Amino acid sequence: MNAPPSPDRRSSRSKTLGIIAAVFVLVGGCAALIVVAVNAHNSSISGKSSSASTSASGQNQSPASLPAPKPQVPAAQLDIDGTYQWRELTNSCQPPWSGTVTVTHQGDKLTVTFPRVTYTGTLNADESFTTTGQLGPWVNTQRGVFAGEGGGIVMRDGTWKITDGCNGTFSATKQ
DSSP: OOOOOOOOHHHHHHHHOOOOEEEEEEEEOOOOEEEEEEOTTTEEEEEEEEEEEEOTTTEEEEEGGGGGOOOOOOTSSOOEEEEEEEEEESSSSSSEEEEEEEEEEEETTEEESSSEEEEEEOOTTTTTTEEEEEEEEEEEEEEEEEETTTEEEEEEEEEEEEEOOOOEEEEEEEO
């Protein structure tokens, strides 16, 4: 039978480690565990971190073994071609414009046609897009994201900027 630790060992252990705090922090979609120990004897602080998270079963998982987040339907699978109701949310140079635009794509090549100008650009695998078009002597660059929302298809997080300094934000809903 083992003897209990001597009183000297117990008291030195309690003096050495006074407080331990564990904090989970969400960083870039991964939980990081930060453990801080305070030495009650000399007031020193030591810290260790781990980029592991806890699964539903309570077991630690490394970021490499974490399941990937479930993506929305990729743009390549969305039926993005068609007519959209475009709505400028902000416009730094004139009253916001609303109207109808037409979207077509072939592979990663995207075309957005307005009443007076056609924008062309790239449709990325993550559903985001960038298009440019000529407005008189200026170039307008638009950026946004296609998404399936509420049973329909939308352009969201839209921004535009013209080389004359005007800029704004927009959204659009497929009709």
